[in-house]
Amino acid sequence: MANDRPALDARALGEWADDVRAGRLPRREFVARLAALGVAAPVASALLSFAGVAQAQAQPSYRPTKRGGGGALKMLFWQGPTLLNPHFAIGAKDQEGCWLFYEALARYDADGNLAPVLAAAIPSRANGGIAADGRSVTWTLKKDVRWHDGRPFTADDVVFNFAYATDPQTASTSVASYDGIVAAKKVDTHTVRYEFKTPTPLWDRAANVVLVPKHLFEAYGGARSRDAPANLKPVGTGPYRFVDFKPGDLLRGELNRDYHGANRPHFDSVELKGGGDATSAARAVLQTGEYDFGWNLQVEDEVLSRLESSRKGRVVACPSGDVEVILINHADPWTEVDGERSSARSHHPILSDHAVREALTLLLDRKSVQAFVYGRAGVATANIVNNPSRLNSPNIKDEFSVERANALLDAAGWKRGADGIRAKDGRKLKFLFQTSINSVRQKVQSIYKQSCAKAGIELELKAIAASVFFSSDVANPDTYGKFLADLEMYAVAGRQPDPDTFLQWFVSWQIASKANKWQGVNRGRYRNDEYDRLYRASQSELDPIKRTALVIAMNDFVCREHAIIPVVYRPSIYGVARQLVAPLSGWDNALSSIAEWYAEA
Amino acid sequence: MGQYLLRRLLIAVPSLLGISIVLFTVLALAPGDPFSEMALNPNIPPEVQAALRKHFGLDDPIWQRYFRWLVAMLHGDWGFSFISRVDVDTLILSRVPVTLAVIGASQVLALLIALPVGIYSAARPYSWFDRIASTLALIGFSLPTFFTGLLLILLFSIKLDWLPFVYRADLSATGWAWWVEQFKQSIMPITVLGLFQGAGWTRYVRSATLDVIRLDYVTTARSKGLRERAVILKHVARNAMIPVVTLVALTMPQVFGGAVVTEQIFRVPGIGSLLIDAIQRNDTPVVMAVTFVFACLVIAFNLLADLLYGWLDPRISYR
Numbered sequence: 001m002a003n004d005r006p007a008l009d010a011r012a013l014g015e016w017a018d019d020v021r022a023g024r025l026p027r028r029e030f031v032a033r034l035a036a037l038g039v040a041a042p043v044a045s046a047l048l049s050f051a052g053v054a055q056a057q058a059q060p061s062y063r064p065t066k067r068g069g070g071g072a073l074k075m076l077f078w079q080g081p082t083l084l085n086p087h088f089a090i091g092a093k094d095q096e097g098c099w100l101f102y103e104a105l106a107r108y109d110a111d112g113n114l115a116p117v118l119a120a121a122i123p124s125r126a127n128g129g130i131a132a133d134g135r136s137v138t139w140t141l142k143k144d145v146r147w148h149d150g151r152p153f154t155a156d157d158v159v160f161n162f163a164y165a166t167d168p169q170t171a172s173t174s175v176a177s178y179d180g181i182v183a184a185k186k187v188d189t190h191t192v193r194y195e196f197k198t199p200t201p202l203w204d205r206a207a208n209v210v211l212v213p214k215h216l217f218e219a220y221g222g223a224r225s226r227d228a229p230a231n232l233k234p235v236g237t238g239p240y241r242f243v244d245f246k247p248g249d250l251l252r253g254e255l256n257r258d259y260h261g262a263n264r265p266h267f268d269s270v271e272l273k274g275g276g277d278a279t280s281a282a283r284a285v286l287q288t289g290e291y292d293f294g295w296n297l298q299v300e301d302e303v304l305s306r307l308e309s310s311r312k313g314r315v316v317a318c319p320s321g322d323v324e325v326i327l328i329n330h331a332d333p334w335t336e337v338d339g340e341r342s343s344a345r346s347h348h349p350i351l352s353d354h355a356v357r358e359a360l361t362l363l364l365d366r367k368s369v370q371a372f373v374y375g376r377a378g379v380a381t382a383n384i385v386n387n388p389s390r391l392n393s394p395n396i397k398d399e400f401s402v403e404r405a406n407a408l409l410d411a412a413g414w415k416r417g418a419d420g421i422r423a424k425d426g427r428k429l430k431f432l433f434q435t436s437i438n439s440v441r442q443k444v445q446s447i448y449k450q451s452c453a454k455a456g457i458e459l460e461l462k463a464i465a466a467s468v469f470f471s472s473d474v475a476n477p478d479t480y481g482k483f484l485a486d487l488e489m490y491a492v493a494g495r496q497p498d499p500d501t502f503l504q505w506f507v508s509w510q511i512a513s514k515a516n517k518w519q520g521v522n523r524g525r526y527r528n529d530e531y532d533r534l535y536r537a538s539q540s541e542l543d544p545i546k547r548t549a550l551v552i553a554m555n556d557f558v559c560r561e562h563a564i565i566p567v568v569y570r571p572s573i574y575g576v577a578r579q580l581v582a583p584l585s586g587w588d589n590a591l592s593s594i595a596e597w598y599a600e601a
Numbered sequence: 602m603g604q605y606l607l608r609r610l611l612i613a614v615p616s617l618l619g620i621s622i623v624l625f626t627v628l629a630l631a632p633g634d635p636f637s638e639m640a641l642n643p644n645i646p647p648e649v650q651a652a653l654r655k656h657f658g659l660d661d662p663i664w665q666r667y668f669r670w671l672v673a674m675l676h677g678d679w680g681f682s683f684i685s686r687v688d689v690d691t692l693i694l695s696r697v698p699v700t701l702a703v704i705g706a707s708q709v710l711a712l713l714i715a716l717p718v719g720i721y722s723a724a725r726p727y728s729w730f731d732r733i734a735s736t737l738a739l740i741g742f743s744l745p746t747f748f749t750g751l752l753l754i755l756l757f758s759i760k761l762d763w764l765p766f767v768y769r770a771d772l773s774a775t776g777w778a779w780w781v782e783q784f785k786q787s788i789m790p791i792t793v794l795g796l797f798q799g800a801g802w803t804r805y806v807r808s809a810t811l812d813v814i815r816l817d818y819v820t821t822a823r824s825k826g827l828r829e830r831a832v833i834l835k836h837v838a839r840n841a842m843i844p845v846v847t848l849v850a851l852t853m854p855q856v857f858g859g860a861v862v863t864e865q866i867f868r869v870p871g872i873g874s875l876l877i878d879a880i881q882r883n884d885t886p887v888v889m890a891v892t893f894v895f896a897c898l899v900i901a902f903n904l905l906a907d908l909l910y911g912w913l914d915p916r917i918s919y920r
Contacts, residue, residue, distance in 0.1 A: 076767065082685040082882075090636065090684060171656040173649055226686055246695050247685040248878050249870035250770055273767060275878070276868040280754075280766070288758060290765055467883065468632045472650060476632055519651075 062263070063581075064598050068255050070266035073580075073597070075293040078281045080248045080274010085231045086210035087165050087172040092589060093274070095210065096295065099591040100253045100270060101148070102210040102236035105139055105158070108587035110318060112388030112497030114207055117592075118142055118153065118237060120190075123203065134199030134542040141190040145260045147213045148235045148242070155186040160214035162194075162206070169222030177209045199540060201547050202498055208588055212236070239265035239595040249274055259595070266598035279303065285575035286313040292599075293582065294575030295590060300440070301375020304573075313578055317376045317571035319387045320586030321494020321502065324378060326364070326433075326448075326487055326565040328357060331525040333432075333484045340514040342483050344525050350427055351486060355412035357562035359405040360487075363451045364565055366398050373443045378568030384492075385499045385555040386569040387586070393552045396559045405455040414456070422456035431486035434462040434478075436469040441489060444567065459487075474517050481518030483525075491570060497587050500538075503554055506563060507535050526563045609907075613900050620896045621889075625670065628885050629663045635683040635883040657683055670889065680886035684879070689890040692875065699770050700871035703790055703864075704856045710795030711802055712849070718799075719806025720841075723814055724833055734803065741800025750793045750866040757789065764789055768869040790867040794860055798852070805848060810841040843913050850906035854898035 064070070081097030082090070089095045106114040106122060114122045120140045123129020129138050145153040162184035165172040180202070183195040194206060216235055220228035234242050239261065240253030251272040259265060273291070278298045285294035286304065289312035297304065297315070304315050332346035350356055366380035382398040385391050414422040414429060422429040433448070435441045442463055449459040462485065464478045469490075477484055492502050501521070504510050508527045512520035534557060538550040558564060572586045579599045584590055635657075636650045654660050658669065673680065679689040718738075722731040758766040765786050772782045813819065814837050822836045823829075861873040868874075872891060879887035911917045 072773070082682075082878075083687070085686070088686050168652060171649075171653050173653075175649055226681065232687060244771055246770060246870060247682075247687065247692055248875065249696075252771060269773070271769075271771075273769060273868065275870065275874055276767070276865060280866070283759070284767055288762065288766075290758075290767060465632075467881075471632060471634045472636075473632060473634060517651075 062596055062598065063600075064263050064266045067257070067259070067263055068266070068268050070599050071268055073267040073270045073293070073599075074291045075270070075272045075295065076276075076281045076284055076291040077272060077274045077295040078276050078278045079296075080272070081251055082247045083231070084234045084242075084245060084251075085225075085228070086212065087161075087170065087174045088225075088231075089173055092296075096589045096591045097251050097272060098210050098234070098236075099238065099589050099594055100240045100251065100272070101234040101238045101242050102212060103238050104208040104210045104592070105141075106204075106207045107592040108208060108497055108585055109593075110583065110585045110587070112390075112585075112587045114204060116142075117595075118145060118211065119207075130203050134196070134201065134203070134540075136193050136195045137203040138187065138191060138193045141192065142260060143190055145237050146258050147215075147237055148256060148258075149213075149216075150258075151213065151215055153213075153237050154189050155192045156189075157211055157214045158192045159184045159186050160218065161209065161211045164212070164217060164221055164225075165209070167222050170225045172225075174209055177206045180205055199542060201538075201540075201542050201544065202500060204498070208592065240270050243269075261595050264595045270594075282307055282575050285577060286310065286315070289313065289577060292577040292580050293590075297573045297575050298377070299573075301377055304375070304575075311578065313575050315376065316574045316576050316582075316584055318574070318584050318586035319389075319569070319571050321385075321387055321497065321499060322491050322570040322572075322586075323381070323384060323386065323494065323502075324444075324489065324491045324567040324570055325384065326360075326489045326567060327483070327524040328360070328526075328562070328564060329483055329486050329488075329524060330527065330563070331483075333486060338514075342525060344511040344513050344527070348486070350429065350431075353412060354562065355408050356414070356429070359408045359455060360452070360457070361562045361565050362399060362401050362405040362408070363455055363457070364448060364567065365400045365451050366567060367400065369444050369447060370568055373440055373447070374568050374570070376571070377573050378570050381566050381569045382559060383555055384502065384558055384564060384566050385551060387494075388497050391499065391548060391551050391555075393555045393559075395552075395556050400451075402451060402454045409455060416456045420453075420456055421458050429457040431457065431459050432462060433459045433487040433489070434464060434469075434485040435489040436466040436480075437463045438466065444489065472517070472519065479518065481512050481520075481523055483512070483523050488523075489567070495587065499551060503535060503538070503551070506531050506554075506558055508532050524564060526558075528557075528561070528563075531557055531561075606904075606908075609904050613904075616900060617893075617896060621671070621674075621893055622667065624889060624892050624896075625667045626663065628888060629666065631883075635659075635885065653683075657681075670886075674893075679890045682879075682884055682887050684882050684884040684887075689886050692887060693872065693890060693894070696870060696872045696875050699768075699869060700873070701856065703768075703787060703869050703871060704794065704860060706787065707791045707794035707860075708798060708849075708852070708856055710791060711797075711799035714795070714799035715802030715806050719803045720810050720833060720838060722803070722807045723810035723841075724829075724837075726811060731807075735807075738800040738803045741796055742804070744797075746793050746797050746860065746863045747866060749797070750789070750863055753789045753793060754866070766867060768867045770870050790863055790869055794863050802845070802848070806841070806845055809844050810837060813837050813841045839913070843910060846909050846913060847906045850902050850909065851899075853902045854895055 077093060077096065079091070079093040081094045083094055084097055086095060086098040086102055089098060103117045105119040106116050109115045116122055118141060120142050121127060123137050123139060125132070131137065139158070141153070141155060141158070147153060162178055162181065164170055165174045166178055180197050180200055181194045182197050185193045185195065187193055212230070213235055216230040217228055232245060237260070239256055239259045241256045243252040243254050245251050253270045255265060255268050278296070281294045282297045282299045282304055284290040285292070286307035287310045308315055328351050329342060330348055330351065331342045331344055332348050333342045335341065335346060337343035337346045370378055370380040380398055382396045383393050385393065409422055414424045417423050417428070433445060435445060445461045449461060452459050468476055468478050469480050471479055472481065473479060480488060480490060494502050505521050505524070506526045507522060510520045510522035511525050511527065512518045512523045531554065534550060534554050538547055538554065541547040541550055572590070574584055574590055576582055580597065581600060582597045583593045585593065636653050658666060670680065682689055682692055685692060718734050722734045725731055754766045757764040766789065768786050768790065772779055774782050819832060819836055822832045861877050863869070864871045864874040865877060876888065876891045879891065
């Protein structure tokens with residue numbers, strides 16, 4: 001793809017940011033310099049705040065002047081929470097339920113920045129929270145926070161959560177959030193230090209892990225974890241106290257009079273109803289107003305707009321890191337090498353041709369996919385990293401052009417045959433394109449098939465039941481990990497604002513193979529030494545500005561190589577009643593900000 | 602009689618074992634994995650998933666898992682939900698009251714419609730009443746519950762805004778207000794299920810009554826000068842009820858099993874919605890427990906129907 005701008009130079013950026021910090025360079029000058037490089041002003045100032053340059057924080061305003069008095073808050077989740085121990089949470093639905101009663105040190109706000117919850121302040125280099133050598137982070141805790149049973153919340157609780165979650169006998173699902181942390185040390189009663197295995201720029205690990213009280217779970221660590229009475233009757237620090245729970249159906253809470261946030265929470269009681277389907281949940285919030293909040297409304301945008309016209313509620317789309325992508329198989333799915341197809345040792349006979357991959361990228365009509373399929377639930381993008389906006393590359397542009405694709409393929413020697421399908425050396429441009437069964441994905445598949453046909457590429461479409469496609473069943477040939485097809489489409493779930501987990505999708509040591517039971521996250525089997533080098537550099541780059549530049553460089557690298565075809569990025573979609581004010585974020589659970597919610601009179 | 606009962610109960614044991622083996626094998630062979638949801642969560646590495654599979658013994662051979670399940674079941678341990686991490690019996694018991702209330706009420710409604718309408722139609726076959734009732738019954742059991750359910754929601758919840766379409770097991774109101782709320786939220790699911798079931802039963806009651814009403818003893822009863830009311834209720838109905846009792850008894854396990862589709866539409870937290878959720882999440886212990894209880898109930902109510910048969914018709918004896 002043509003690029004007439006100079007690429008962002010990591011070192012220059014870092015130096016400029018240092019200058020702004022030291023007061024040698026005015027903010028406006030920094031923004032102007034970046035604008036010359038094609039970086040929009042908001043992105044530039046986000047970069048600065050990320051580098052620790054103070055900026056007026058836009059605090060979401062909380063209006064109520066007293067605790068309570070807001071009546072009942074009724075929320076509808078088409079998938080209800082099935083358990084209430086945050087360390088056992090399987091999906092987002094379970095974590096949501098936990099946030100009513102439990103809290104974390106911090107939560108991510110809508111811009112992907114941390115906002116303190118149980119922490120007194122967010123650690124930074126300036127306040128000494130983040131160690132200069134990148135080996136530890138120190139969190140100071142709010143004083144005067146009490147568990148619902150009156151016991152004080154202290155550093156011991158934070159240390160305990162680390163030990164509890166990382167005990168293999170507990171079989172916790174939160175263990176991954178503590179990945180890279182080797183120890184949690186108590187400094188004093190309200191200060192905790194997480195120590196990292198290696199110097200890492202990802203100091204915010206475990207920041208939004210929801211914390212449980214030591215005194216109720218201490219006796220139930222390891223193998224006895226399933227017997228803890230508090231698994232079903234949470235005692236937390238959160239804005240609401242536990243009342244009643246029926247797994248998968250109903251969760252109720254009441255106002256916590258001792259809550260540590262001033263004038264919070266606003267509602268006297270909360271109710272979280274689960275079950276049913278997303279469409280009728282949207283109806284109950286947007287059209288009849290029976291409920292105040294509808295979670296994760298995966299409903300066609302056209303339907304949502306129609307329901308919204310009753311003006312009982314509105315749809316809120318929060319940017320997140322979720323990206324719908326078409327994976328290109330860089331290995332050969334049609335030949336068996338060492339007892340496995342799509343072996344990392346093989347190369348795809350056709351897709352290893354850069355021209356074919358570029359043509360495939362040019363043939364994806366993302367604008368139409370957004371306009372006719374996703375609506376607000378999917379924004380066309382040519383980048384793999386889109387959010388938070390500070391990490392979004394300005395260099396890659398979305399382009400849909402059948403003419404250019406045809407010209408590229410002609411130039412590369414792919415000639416149309418009598419049936420209209422291009423071929424070269426006896427190989428036809430025919431691909432098997434698989435995805436999970438989902439009406440939205442099937443629509444995208446057929447849009448893509450049509451435009452590919454115009455360029456002489458034939459796509460054979462295949463849809464697999466989601467429970468099979470996404471399973472880790474080693475015996476099933478149709479899983480996304482085995483990838484016995486040329487192309488496959490699904491969504492990357494990017495919950496953390498830092499795209500590190502997604503960027504691992506292209507490193508050579510993560511290639512999915514028989515040896516790792518197809519658990520490697522590099523399912524496209526992409527392999528490039530230059531990319532590996534960039535990724536390794538980003539792992540140890542402590543300067544946030546330089547690291548941002550590396551992330552952008554990795555994004556540009558993958559997109560220019562056409563190693564993958566991004567389709568749309570997918571904001572989280574929520575339904576919110578007209579009077580409800582809820583600072584939602586796509587980077588954390590919807591209910592992580594529940595203490596800040598209120599209803600306007 | 603006692604010996605018959607004992608024999609039937611003994612026969613039930615191998616059938617239940619057979620059912621449990623089939624259920625377990627089918628569930629074990631079905632694709633999917635209770636922890637597959639984790640695969641989509643980038644914050645949970647595959648090792649956690651593998652550790653959990655090991656923790657819950659999912660990687661053991663099927664027969665080992667089956668015997669572990671059987672031994673636990675014999676000890677009264679119903680299993681442990683992978684997804685909710687609670688005992689399965691707690692999970693099921695929490696759903697029983699709502700199921701009994703909603704499905705039970707709908708069955709009562711169905712009987713209240715089917716018996717009088719069916720008998721009256723049969724007493725006056727091909728009258729206007731019979732024709733209208735037959736037509737409505739045909740329409741009633743031809744329309745699936747998901748269709749009538751959505752129609753009622755569109756009319757009463759969305760157009761008229763009279764009734765809520767989300768069922769809540771814990772109403773915050775107390776006293777009379779509770780009863781009013783409960784009535785308002787239950788009326789649609791109960792009507793949908795009751796009318797569907799009632800329509801089928803009406804046809805059945807009508808034909809059973811028609812079979813009996815033309816018999817000679819009925820003519821004799823009439824010629825004795827008995828009033829029509831007494832003839833129908835005492836002489837016709839009692840004999841006509843024998844097949845109907847079997848039918849009703851065999852549908853009783855469904856009261857426990859819940860109504861999967863209707864519960865999903867109205868978000869009734871019954872056993873049916875528990876089962877469908879468990880199936881979707883591959884929560885095998887829950888699916889296994891619910892279906893096994895269901896199998897037990899089918900066998901038990903079969904037996905009960907046979908016993909009732911003898912009580913209603915003394916000509917039948919047990920050997």
